[in-house]
Amino acid sequence: MTFGRQPSTLTLLSTYRCTAACENCCFASHPGIEERLSLTDMLNAIDQAAALGSISLVVFSGGECFMLEEELIIAVARCTERRLASRCVSNGYWATSIKAAHDRLDPLRRAGLRELNLSTGDHHQKYVPVERIAFGAAAGIALGMHVVVVVERELDRNFRSQTLLSHPALAAIRDHPNLTVFDSPWMPMEDRASVKHGAGTLANRSNLHRRPGCDSVLDTMVVNPRGEVGACCGLTREQIPEMKIGSLSDMTLAEMAGSAGHDFLKIWLSVEGPEHILAWAATKDPRIDWEDLYNHHCDACRAIYQDPRVRAVLARHWHERRDDILSRYRLAHDRTRPVVPEETTAVISI
Structure with a gap:
């Protein structure tokens, strides 16, 4: 017997390889990582997610999922065939112009992709200039996608969401209903002193009532490049052995979802x-x-x-x-x- 909540989202971290090597990256992603999830394993996981019945969304992230090239298009198409929505999370390195961004996104749109998430901020911009985020967002909106841009937030940062919205490429769409831009905390992965936040943003007794339950644990199943499955999409999941609930080689997603629901x-x-x-x-x-x-x-x-x-x-x-x-x-x-x-x-x- 399992508990009431069943996962609604499958996240495929098919690779930790990335075009960037941001300081405090949650998975220490960089261009030299070779390990990755095979296309066969991705398609198998998508099929299992559809069979589970409760999952309605598959998220492709990483690392940098756009480095999967054609295989990403095939995987998105499989989601569409199985009546699952799909989302891609990217640093936008491929959007060197609005036309280049359009050409890269259009095959994914035709495969069924309807949501694009882009990441930027002071750390990301060391590797991906901000105009690529603007070009990618503009192309995504033109193709009818929902576009979400997440901007790193920490104390004394230089780049803010309003900086992006003021970019000329977004002038015509900054108020578009399908465009969302918001700030999200950047967090330390090793050295706490390396990331600073204002005192008013840190959890304490005075603001504890504003801290909600976690909407990821038990709701999102995550498959990493080794085929290991986690019970949440948290940034620190790889540093918490107890969040690993199994492996695609040993158990089905349904079995793992059931066991996690007893924890x-x-x-x-x-x-x-x-x-x-x-x-x-x-x-x-x-x-x-x-x-x-x-x-x-x-x-x-x-x-x-x-x-x-x-x-x-x-x-x-x-x-x-x-x-x-x-x-x-x-x-x-x-x-x-x-x-x-x-x-x-x-x-x-x-």
Whole structure:
């Protein structure tokens, strides 16, 4: 028996190879990485996602998914054949002009692609100039796509979303309903001091009520270039062994989705979010330091799994929150079934 929530999204990180090598890249992507998911494995995963029934969207990311060339078009077409929507996430390196961007996107549009996500900011622009983002966005809108541009946000940055919107290539479409541009926190992957955020943006008791549950864990299944499957699309997922739920070579997506749905900590993350869990753990052990440390929820999630004091608290006290969290989870995702706490597994081991 599984819990109410079933994944709605499959993300294929088919390669960590990228034309850029941004500092603090969540997967340490760079041009020299060769390992990648085969086309056969991608198509197999798409077929399994369609068979699962709950998945409606397949996201192609990386690394840089546009480096897959023709295989990306084939994979997008398979999604369309299986009645799954598709999205591509890219740094936009290929958009050297509006015409070049149009020529690159049009085969994907004809294969069924309807959403393009582009990433930019101070780090990305060391490798991909901002005009390519503008050209890519303009071409995508002209082709009838929904275009989302995510701009890195950190303290003392030079580039902001308004800077992009003022680019001449976007003059005619900056208010287009299919164009969304927003800022998202850039986060440290190794050295915390290398990324700074303003004090008002960091999680603490005064703003904890504004921190929601995680909308990725248990809702998104991610396949990495090794064929390993994760239970979320989080930026720190590769640094959290417990987020790996299996491998395409050993289990089906349906089997992995079922097993992940029995993990209480993942359910808890979904219901309350990592900042709330850290705050609660600190009430049990005041030595746990969490306030004014985390801007991005993936950063806070990593702390839950890597801080030995947090792990110790959760291992000893998780059952105190079990019934409350499971009740709220079921209310949110499946109102037809009673709570069965015995279905969950222990939250964490130390």
